Amino acid sequence: MEYCVECLEDSEFKPVEIKKVFNIRGEHIEIMVTRFQCSCCGELVPDPHLEEQYFAKAYSEYRQRKGLLQPDEMISIREMYGLSQRQLAKLFGWGHATVSRYESGALQSPSHNAEFILMKNPENMKRLLESNAKGLSGKEFSTLDNRIASLLGSKEEKVYRLLEDLFGDAPGITNGFVVFNLDKVVQTVKNFASKDNRLLKVKLMKYLWYIDFVHFKRFNISINGIKYAALPLGPVPDKYDFLMGLIENESEQILKKYEDIGLENPAELYRAIGEPDLCLFTKEEIETLDYVYESFKNDTSSSIAAKSHLEKAWIETAIGQIISYEYAHELSIG
Ligand SMILES: [Zn+2]
Incomplete structure (x- = not known):
């Protein structure tokens, strides 16, 4: 009552x-x-x-x-970086009380909401910090920078994890009984890029296939441990987008260039920066690299692709499937 x-x-x-x-x-x-x-x-x-x-x-x-963030979600994004409301507002370039108002329930604008969502990804926070650190003291900057680094993990760890996930198969008939080694692949690409002054991506992928398969034909072992899939354009490294991304990431060794060839997509070319490091290769492997280069150096991307289309390895493997190195023994060259 x-x-x-x-x-x-x-x-x-x-x-x-x-x-x-x-x-x-x-x-x-x-x-x-x-x-x-x-x-x-x-x-x-x-x-x-x-x-x-x-x-x-x-x-x-x-x-x-x-689909807008609720106040507690905005708070948890800010706290993930150990920032105060004022520090976050400075980074975003907003009025100093804006973050505080949102966190206590004011309705955020769609564009501010989008900025918050982007900042859930530490990669984006890193970019923001690099482009707009004004307003933060040196100490605030380094504290945040360290926080982002720990959220991201080191670059080496990330690349290593990615490699393990994507290419880290045990030795077997799909990788030519060799464990994938990115350093070696990079030097292989660099070797071809230093000899061929106009190395197109399509041609590079065929070179890679031929060197691994020729070497397997000769020694029952591949050079780079790459798995290859049969695609309509011919044999290409499995998950080649990721592989090319990893190679392009080595920007101190290999330069990717685009060339306008009057088509919808520009041509993608690779250039070597400096000389390849051939210490990683055996004498026999270097012979295979040279042999494959000499065999195809006068080919265009389409003529080397056409040759690969005549290989039993490609013909007998269903589209999208991994090509067994057993077919190496029936290769037209080597
Ligand atoms: Zn009453």
Whole structure:
């Protein structure tokens, strides 16, 4: 029992659900709010925080409907980087109270929301920090920089994990009984790029296939341990996009260039920076590299692709499947 200001006496108050309708940025939002009502006169108990509650609920519903972050999600993104509200606002280039207002329930703009979502990825935070560190002190900068580095893990660890996941198969007939070694692949590419002054990506992929298969034909072992898939354009390294990405990542050794050839996509070319390091290769492997280069140096991308289309290895492997190194013994060259 509580005192009712209308009845002027103690009365029973019961919870009732009240529907409220809002129009938020043109969106029709209905919410239900629990209030207490005198069972005698119907008077509702006054609540000083009512308006706040209504808006908090309506905004929450609106955010959910529009895929916007809720305040607690924005807080957790900020805390992930150990930043204060003011520091984050500075990085974003927003007014100093903006982050604080959002975290306490103000409705964020779609563009501010998008910036927050981007910052969930430490790679993006790193870019933001590099392009807009003004406003942060030297100490704040280095604290954040370290935080990002630990969230990202070191570059070497990441590359290593990626390699393990994608290419780290045990030796077998699909990789020519050699464990993939990125350093060696990079030097192989560099070797071809230093000899061929216009090494196109398509041709490079064929060179790689031929050197591994020729070497297997000769010695029952591949050079680079690459798995190759049969694609319509011929044999190519399995997951070649990732492999090429890893090779291009070695930007101090190999330079990727684009050349406009009047088609929709420009030609992709590889150039060596400096001389290849051939210490990683045996004498026999170097002979295979030279042999394959000499065999195809006068070919264009399409003529080498056409030759690969005549190989039993490609003909007998279903599109998308890995080509067995057993076919090396039936290769047209070597
Ligand atoms: Zn009453």
